[in-house]
Amino acid sequence: MRYTDIAVVGGGLAGSTTAAMLGRAGIPAILIDPHPVYPPDFRVEKLSGHEQIERFRKTGLAEATLQSATLDSENWIARSGYLLDKKPSQQYGILYDSLINAIRAQIPADVESIYAKVTSISTSAERQKLVLSNGEEISARLVVLANGLNVGLRRWLGIERRIVSACHSVSIGFNLVPVGRPSFDFPALTYFSERTSERIPYLSLFPIGDTMRANLFVYRQIDDPWLQQMRRAPEVTLNAAMPRLRRITGEFEITGDIKVRPADLYVSSGHRQPGVVLVGDAFETTCPVSGTGTDKVFTDVERLCNVHIPAWLATQGMAETKIAAFYDDPVKTACDAWSIAKAYHFRSVSIERGIYWRAQRWARFLAWFGKGTWRRLGHRLGAELRAQSSSSSSSSLSPSA
The missing domain is CATH 3.50.50.60 (FAD/NAD(P)-binding domain)
Structure with missing residues (x-):
């Protein structure tokens, strides 16, 4: 013993x-x-996320572990074909x-x-x-x-x-490759559902090495025929569920195995x-x-x-x-x-359709849009100030007449 x-x-x-x-x-x-x-x-x-990474750091293992991960630095937020924000992120992709x-x-x-x-x-x-x-x-x-x-x-x-909640959600994992171009325009993307009827909260796209990984989450039962359709014809099924997604991603193909994992609470x-x-x-x-x-x-x-x-x-x-x-x-x-x-x-x-939850979805949409607008204005103002500063420095260094 x-x-x-x-x-x-x-x-x-x-x-x-x-x-x-x-x-x-x-x-x-x-x-x-x-x-x-x-x-x-x-x-x-x-x-x-900052809080999640900080929790990891408290274990003393984060720094060495994250060397094996891929940091994307910026995550685009989009919904219904509209780009709402380009959010700086602390997001590490790793299998x-x-x-x-x-x-x-x-x-x-x-x-x-x-x-x-x-x-x-x-x-x-x-x-x-x-x-x-x-x-x-x-x-x-x-x-x-x-x-x-x-x-x-x-x-x-x-x-x-x-x-307490059988098959509370289903996670679907696969790889995405762009069609007709070497890479996607975004470093990472979170694309929120267009219709509550699709029972999809969001699609997350993020890099792992040279691969653009996709995690799609759905609120469906594991025997739902939609999941079989996703396995058999993934591009057709995804584009039908999110018809405006390609406004952000451009044309794409789904490659590799389709991984499906239900989650009970x-x-x-x-x-x-x-x-x-x-x-x-x-x-x-x-x-x-x-x-x-x-x-x-x-x-x-x-x-x-x-x-x-x-x-x-x-x-x-x-x-x-x-x-x-x-x-x-x-x-x-x-x-x-x-x-x-x-x-x-x-x-x-x-997925809820009551007035309260509709208001919640609109509030989230407007909050993302407001943050994105404010961020763009800040970047534009910063660029103008830097240009003025550079112009002033050049003028001060010019020889006097």
């Missing part, structure tokens, strides 16, 4: 980040995951497997990785025992369950998940137990449309590794009262509440 302080089960975003942070803090840990190299998986494909493997590369050598599955787990207020598929056994003071949507181990422990119950803590999607899911999933992961892991685990290890035992401090952490609970509220609000503002 191997002994450690922390056993991290699952090597996705939450688990790999946890292992790297614990290792950097000098806390004995073992990472358990079946894959030596994380395989391709359609999940997070970009990190964006999920590349993100995970970049984080794993920062796990210190003294954090051992075991490539196997956990077949059984028993917990107590003192030590936890894990049995692996390769026959090994691990004794740990604490188990961090970061195995995402895999429910087997949670059910083993009596932890259940309650679906669920919450855990029975998770307040001694010796085990759930992070990321293992605890609670959010909607990819809102873009808050990575915020939740980084918040969970940062609070757990920087605040709670050091405090827990300072005294004997791993009772439920200790674990409860993490679930009740005000920073974590605020992030969880914000994320779930945004998931429901984004859906309503995208």
